[in-house]
Amino acid sequence: MPAAGEAIRDLCLTSGVDAGDASLVELAVVEALQNIIEHGYAGAPGRMDVDAEVTVDRIHIEIRDTAPPLDPARVDAAPEVDLFPPDRASLQERGRGLGIIRSVFDDVVFSRMAAGNRLTLTRRRKSARATRPSFYFDQFEHRRPPEPLPFPPKRQAVWQLLAAMNIGLGLAYIAWRWQHSINWDAWYVALPLVIAETGSFIGLLFFTFNLWKQEDTPTAPAPARLSEVADIDPADDRPLSVDLFLPTYSEDPELVRLSIQDAKKIRYPHPLDLQIHVLDDGKRPAMRKVAEEEGVGYLTRATNVGFKAGNMRNGLEQTSGDFIVICDADTRPFPTLLTHTLGYFRDRRVAWVQTPQWFFDLPPGERLPDYAQRRFGKAGRTIARGLERVLGPFVIGADPFDNDAQVFYDVILRRRNWANASFCCGAGSVHRREAVMEAALKEYAEAVNLPVERVTRDVADAEMREDLTAAMRRQVAGEIELTPYKFHVSEDIYTSMVLHGDPDRRWKSVFHPWVESKMLSPQDLQSWVVQRFKYAGGTIDITVHDNPIFRPGMDWKQKLMYGTTMWSYLGGVWNVIFLTVPIFFLFTGIAPVSTYSIEFLMRILPFLITNEVAFLVGTWGVSNYQSRASYLAFFPLNLRAIWTVMKGEQIKFPMTPKERQEGTYPELVRPQMAIIVLTLAGIVAHMVGLALGLFSNLQGFIVNVLWAANNLLSMSRMVRAAYWRPRGE
């Protein structure tokens, strides 16, 4: 029993709880255990299980026993005691155990279990009591990340079978569309549609390849010394050194403090030189003060060239760790981050390890009965409960912006592992410094020599060519930037492509499927739009201007994986066609397809149904409907991103703001609203037309209404997001 108390005290101390608090917690836990022995088991031997957990702001203890049930009322009736009485004699030894427990812990919950009792104790930490400002996400601090999505081999086999069938049916459908069903009389709408269908089908081929199989990189024990992860002279061997970067510009320093505090709690089973650096491009005194208070490094620079990538370059230049941990200002690493990831670097070719980005602050939403009661009173609740009984539980308002990244990390990125094509996504990744720097030097040399060779290759005289080359090189070398992280809106995926495409090294990447940190999600549509626009514009820009698929370094599997990402950003073109063609039909009665007959349905329905079932199996455990709906609704941003790149304009957006701004954003969803209004008007117009005998294609009407309904559903989700506000505001 004293051992349990001591273990909890040690846990508190290693988690940064101050010594006084740790002793109080130990005292109270020992009191609780003593109480159970005396009153629960009445002195007889018995089993007690103690779980303890210390988070940033809470100490949480759970004690379970198998003693006869206690009366919870007795617990509630216990008086508070003064733990620091004027004279120690008045602190009685016996009978005040529960009082002490209640004085130490803010929350004491006693509950009966099937066999035995459970006592749950929670104490707010001192830092949380006094100095720590409150944040909207405090209520989510207790959340734990989900385990990686299971994908057993049998499920994978079924998925592969269905996916192969799906592609066969799709090929037959697309071939039939081109050969037999284009309405050439209305070619101006028929051709765009069949081209969009084909483009979308090519996207399906890419995506099927992406999801084809899952093969995680085997984990390996955390290395103790440099010689285990790099080829070095034994005389130079030493423990590993790691730099953790927290780049920031305008984030609240108190928010960054949370990240620093969590980073300081990173543990490692061997000696490790871990240095934490705040890279503050905002050069703010308040940020410097927080860094100093927390005892971590604070780095700034004279200019802001290259924004975040430039900021990280400055960090790299001023530090020397063998590995770099990249965080965002709001990334809160778990203590296990390095223990679980450095082992992968035993493979000398591994350049970086990416861990999933877990947004722990996603709005949980509201169960339908609660929502109905709030809106419509008791009667609403009754009806909603009836509905839930039939249709299953239903949640409203959860994750309104489809930020839940599980589809991306657990499915898309994880299944690129086997092809060595998982790319870096920034926060939550660990990089081998040598890989990043070496690739940067090669890129620099190439950038210097390319323009020089272009000019000098036409000079016939050898000596003159040499002189010119030397002179020009010197000029260009002064102008080109050396960029370990590409100075680009999509610096992460761009740097990944450079490393994957390095022909001498053939660097590897690892996606580690377990969550090792938590972070904040964009909390309104504005922030969401800015972030997604940046992803889209950045990727399209790379596709158009420096497409690594045409570089020699990557193998075909890597090229196909990157191709999947690039192709997906052409989706805006297909999607705008899929959204407008039914509207055109509804208003004009002119069909892009030569027939909406049974033959059409017989060809398209098996394809669509197999497609649904295949991806249901292939992404079992996550909802892929949400991400598909938001992909369709993303079309105006996607088109704007394509247009921006075509015009050669800079893809410029401010940093993704991480703290919720007030307000709603109807102006951001005008195109989606227009689609909704036009579609609804079209349906009404066509019904009138049918009634008046102007239109006669009833089959076509039904097909188009179903099609339009799908469009309406996904548009309305985005429109709702524009008006979303957290409850209580």
Added chain:
Amino acid sequence: MSTEGGSCVAIHIDHSSKDDILLLAVYDRRLDARAAPDLKASITSFVGQGWEWIVLDLSAVDFVDSSALGAIVSGLKALGRSGDLVIAGAKPPVTALFALTRMDKVFRMFPAVADAVAAVKSRV
């Protein structure tokens, strides 16, 4: 410069001059990430003093990593459009890294200091 010493180390660098050519000789066996910040600071401070023609003598160095190479590039870039920074006396393993990273196509490299000085002088 870094606000914390941390695991970075100071390098041993000797400077001398011939006319307007600055000769920098590094006496550390290893030039790695730990030495990089100081290496960069040393070169840029000489540039700041007005030196434009620099010969970096690496004949005592057995090992250079890409971070240290990056620091040398920073030195070159600190010169802007004027002058030059050339490498002298690089041993085979060091030359190999220059070749691997294509830095041999960015820096002019000479087997001995005398060759480097002569080449730089002919252009001064």
